Amino acid sequence: MEGAEATRIMIGVNESTIKGYPHASISSRGAFDWALQKIVRSNTSGFKLLFLHVQVPDEDGFDDMDSLYASPQDFKNMKYRDRTRGLHLLEYFVNRCHEIGVACEAWIKMGDPKEVICHEVKRVQPDLLVVGSRGLGPFQRVFVGTVSEFCQKHAECPVISIKRRADETPQDPVDD
Secondary structure, rough: OOOOEEEEEEEEEOOOOOOOOEEHHHHHHHHHHHHHHHHOOHHHHEEEEEEEEEEEOOOOOOOOOOOOOOOOOHHHHHHHHHHHHHHHHHHHHHHHHHHHHHHHEEEEEOOOHHHHHHHHHHHHOOOEEEEEEHHHHHHHHHHHHOOOHHHHHHHOOOEEEOOOOOHHHOOOOEEE
């Protein structure tokens, strides 16, 4: 049933912003787990999960304030490190899918997450987009922005936004 007949679910995933926590964000894991539990369930052959990770380029190119970049090789190393982290993130989701027998694809794009996700939805045309949400209040959204709200308004497919559970909220709710 895989292929044209399978229901294709795109899931936007990102790394955790919690310092010293190089894993999938709480919201990404929540969106993935929710899709598995509530949509895929035991029908693993009826679905294909599409994982999109958008890496945000740092405006000034210096995403680590303690680092010193003194040569072109330093910048190559930084780009390689960022790409490696993105691949490590996607590997988590792909491995989980293979463990339970769900077909999947995963890729990395660069740019503004909300814009890139909507562009990729238009290009790939999934049946459904699932994104995690940190559940920020109105004051926090003004400063941080919200990818999930933008996608709900602009994506050209149905969008489900999954809030993280209250017991998963870090000390600083902006963290994920």
